[in-house]
Amino acid sequence: MAIQVRRVARALGAVVEGLDLRQELPESDIEQLGKLLVEHQVLFFRDQPVTPQQQARFAARFGTLHIHPIYPVLPELPEIMLIDTHPGFLPDNDNWHTDVTFSTTPPLAGILAAKQLPATGGDTLWSSSSALYESLSEPMKRFLEGLTAQHSVAKSFPAERWANDPATKARYERAVAKHPPVTHPVVRTHPVSGRKGLFVNEGFTTHIHELSPGESQAVLAFLFAQAGRPELTVRWNWKVNDIAFWDNRVTQHYAIADYLPERRTMHRATVNGDKPY
Numbered sequence: 664m665a666i667q668v669r670r671v672a673r674a675l676g677a678v679v680e681g682l683d684l685r686q687e688l689p690e691s692d693i694e695q696l697g698k699l700l701v702e703h704q705v706l707f708f709r710d711q712p713v714t715p716q717q718q719a720r721f722a723a724r725f726g727t728l729h730i731h732p733i734y735p736v737l738p739e740l741p742e743i744m745l746i747d748t749h750p751g752f753l754p755d756n757d758n759w760h761t762d763v764t765f766s767t768t769p770p771l772a773g774i775l776a777a778k779q780l781p782a783t784g785g786d787t788l789w790s791s792s793s794a795l796y797e798s799l800s801e802p803m804k805r806f807l808e809g810l811t812a813q814h815s816v817a818k819s820f821p822a823e824r825w826a827n828d829p830a831t832k833a834r835y836e837r838a839v840a841k842h843p844p845v846t847h848p849v850v851r852t853h854p855v856s857g858r859k860g861l862f863v864n865e866g867f868t869t870h871i872h873e874l875s876p877g878e879s880q881a882v883l884a885f886l887f888a889q890a891g892r893p894e895l896t897v898r899w900n901w902k903v904n905d906i907a908f909w910d911n912r913v914t915q916h917y918a919i920a921d922y923l924p925e926r927r928t929m930h931r932a933t934v935n936g937d938k939p940y
Contacts, residue, residue, distance in 0.1 A: 666695055668703075675704035675791040675914065676897030684711045684721050684906060693724045696908075700772065701855050705789045705897065705909040712904045713776060715743045715930055722774045722932035729763065729770055729933040732838035733820050742932060746775075749926040755824065757920035759790065759890040760866025762911050762933060765816035767845050770911045771936035777901045781925035788898050788917040789909055790890040792860035796850060798895070807861075810849040810874070812883075814867040816842045846872065851939045853913055860913040861886060862939055890915045912936060 667680040677699065682692060699706055713721070719742045722728055728742040735745040748754040763770050775787075796804065817839055825835035849871060851862035863871075865887040871879040889895070899907060909916065911933075 666692065668699060670703065671707070672897035674794040674895045674897070675789060676707065676899075677703035677705075678707045678709070680709070682708065684708060685713050685717045687720070688724070697725065700908060700910050701853070704791055704793075704914050705907060707899060708906040708908070709902065710904055711776070711906045713906070715740045718774060718776055718906075718930060718932050719743055722772075722934055726771055726934040726936075729935050731763075731933070732841065733816070733825065733835055737930070744931040744933065746929040746931060747926070748920070748923075748928075750924045753923070754918060754920040754927075755819070756866075756918040758865050759887060759915045759917050760819065761792070761862070761864045761915050764814040764847065764862070764864060764867045765819075765842050765845060768938050769847075769936050770933045772911050772934040773907075773909050774932040774934070775907045775909075776930045777903055777905045778930055779926055779928035780901055780903055781922035781927055784919065784922035784925075785927045786898055786900050786919050787907065788891075788896050788919065789907075790892075790896045790915045790917075791913065792851075792862065792890075792915060793853065793856075793858040793913045794895050795889050795892075796859050796861045798889075798892075804850075807849050810871050811846050812849050812863050812871045813844045813846055813869045815844040815869050816867070818869055819866040844869070847939045851912065854937065854940075858913065861889075863887070864890070864915050891917070912939070 665681055669678045671678055715737055719740060730741045731744045737743045737745055762773055825831050847862055849863055850859050852859055863886055871882060
C-alpha cells in the first residue's frame with residue numbers, strides 16, 4: 664500500500680497512512696518520511712500498536728537515540744522515555760517548549776506513542792517556529808538576527824520536583840552538573856530546508872545575552888506568547904496507539920493538562936540532533 668498523506672493544518676501537521684510502524688520499513692519509506700517531516704514538521708499515525716522495542720527501532724532509522732538525564736525511562740529500554748502523569752506525578756509539560764534545548768546538540772525529532780489516555784482531554788498542540796518567524800515584521804526579524812540566548816535544564820526541571828526520593832534527587836543533581844547552561848542562536852536555520860525559525864522557548868530559555876535583563880524579559884515574553892497563536896498551530900486529539908513524529912528543530916509543543924485525576928501514559932523516543940546555527 665502506497666504512503667498516503669493528508670494535511671491537517673495550514674502551518675504544520677499531516678496524517679500519514681499506509682505504513683505499519685511495527686515492521687522493518689524499506690529505506691525508500693524512511694527517506695520519504697524524512698522528506699515529509701521536513702515539509703509538514705509533525706506527522707501523525709493512527710492505529711500503530713508498537714512495542715517499545717519497535718518504537719525504538721523505528722526512531723533509530725533517523726539517527727542515534729537520546730536517553731533523558733532526568734525523566735523516568737523504561738528500565739529495560741532507557742531509550743524510551745516514560746511520560747506517565749497522574750495525581751502522584753503531576754504533568755509539567757503544559758507549556759510551550761522544544762525538547763532538550765539545554766543540550767549543545769538538541770534533538771532532531773521526537774516520536775511519541777499514546778499508551779493510556781483519559782476519557783477526555785490530554786490533547787497536544789504543536790506550533791511551527793518557522794511560520795512564527797516568517798510572520799514577524801522585517802524590522803523585528805532584523806533585530807533578532809545575530810542574537811543568542813541561554814537555555815537551562817534547571818528552568819524546566821526545578822529541583823523541588825525531584826527532591827522527594829533520594830535516588831531521583833541524586834539523578835537530578837548529576838544531570839544538572841552534567842548539563843550547564845548552553846547558548847543557542849535566537850533564530851535558527853533548518854539544516855535541510857534552509858528555512859529560518861525562532862529557537863527560544865518558555866520551557867528552557869532564560870535570557871538573551873546581548874540585551875539588558877529588562878529588555879530580554881520583554882522580548883522573550885513577546886516571543887513566547889507568539890507560539891500559541893492558533894494560525895501557527897495544530898491540535899491533536901489522541902487515541903490509544905496513535906504516534907506523533909515531529910521535527911524538534913522547528914517546532915514547539917504543549918501537552919494540555921486538563922485530565923487529572925485521570926492518568927495519561929506516553930512513550931517517547933528522541934532522535935539526537937546537531938548544533939543549531
